[in-house]
Amino acid sequence: MVYILVGFFVFLMLLVLLVMHFQFKLFYLAKNKLRILEYHSISTNGFYDQITIKKESLIAQFDFLKMNKYHTMWLSEVEAHQENNIPLPQKSIVLTFDDGFLDNYTVLYPILKAYDFKAVLFVVLGKIGQKIDWGGEFISKNDNMRLMDRTQLEEIGSHIELGYHTYKHDNYAMLTLEEIEEDLKLCQKVIAHEKLKVFPALAYTYGGYYRKKDAKQKALFELLKKYGIRYGLRIGNRINVFPFRNKYQIQRIDIRGGDSFEVFKRKVLLGRKKLL
Template identity: 60%
Template sequence: MYLFVFLALVLLACLWYIDKQTRFFTPAGNKLRVLEYHSISTDGFEDQITISKEKFITQLNYLKSEGYTTMWLSEIDDYQQKRKGLPPKTVVLTFDDGYANNYTELFPLLKQYGMKATCFMVLGRIGQNIDWAGKYVNDSMQLMNKSQLQEINSHIEVAHHTFKHDNYTKITLDEVDDDLKQSNAVIETEKLNVFPALAYTFGRYYRKKGEKQTRLFAILKQNGIKYAFRIGNRINKFPLNSFYDIQRTDIRGTDSMDDFKTKLRFGRNKLF
């Protein structure tokens, strides 16, 4: 009898863990999938943050054929406020930094497929070439300008990706506060339509619960940020209970189509 109870408890623990990692047993309306992209190439080049146009089109065709619904964060927010379940197979497509090819390549494709995406824009670098360091970026990569940001809003919703691409764990919390204030000043001055959600650069934030995380989240709230996104590679349970550590699934240009399908379904490639 005791052995049976023990085995039953072990089984329940395993099922709980599997659902926590993959949302395999979570009802369809309670799954929030958020995919993370960056740049789209037209010459077939692919790396961790750049996907070829051809491969991205294949992914869009798959989403369409499988009946996925793309939504903006503002639409997700509406469901969240009403505490309603999402339409089955809801997915949020997000693009970080605001590369010019999000205007020249992504925007026309979204119009063609009748889909939506969110662009997390580096708001202090509008219309400029990037000036931050990274293995997969260089200073010839250009960001969208103001007129492009205004034109894309029929299919792309703009959100925050800091003022100048600072890693929030590498600057002081006072500097984080100043960064957000500068971003909001750009939005007001340039009269941009920007949804108050933030993607942490490099996916970095204070993950460990404690004073720094509490202060960071308070600063986000004080500056009007409703939601903040990390990486994490998991599907979120919806409605959300925590607003400043929402997980996204990193879609890399080097992913195979099987990788994409697995990540879309489970939020990640591997259970462990």
């Protein structure tokens, strides 16, 4: 009876460790783990919501990353490591910001320069320099919120790499393959016309893509490959195993404006704020 109980306890502990490993990548070496954080807009008036973080909170988070020696990277640098079979630096992290809010130029860019951090900005390419016309409390409270213009997107290049975030902020999960193809064509037309330097990585708007593993998903990934998209980023809230196993299902850790500092630290360390 004692042996049965011990065996059951050992089995239970192994099961817990396996679950923990799946969730948090516990047994992978640092060179095989990549954290990618997801942000959007930054406020300077104390406002915060799901996609808006206070400037003070962002600075506190960057202080944590700097103090703990996290190494910020562009996706183009990550790709160079993968293609050349080079291990990642210790504590590698990619800071990503979606949409291209003007505050990413006025607020984020100076902070990145002060910390000597790098970030990736996923741009809504059909809305460059325009007034933002999709939902969100921060947007509705600031009626004239705009996205960065072409000059500003070029100016931030010392610390910010650009990527795709669709043509007009559409959710790919709601589009047909034909509509997605047209979206990609329009994105590339803007890039060529504006002579922008854009790394061919796509952050799915709203995290939306064909999630079911079937022929339709395979066709989507083939379409992305056809148009030269090398990475597709979802949400997922997990640390990535590196080298990437599926370049079109790379996971990001969603950093929300209402996250406490302790929640932020847990997300960075574990990829999630909860154990299960």
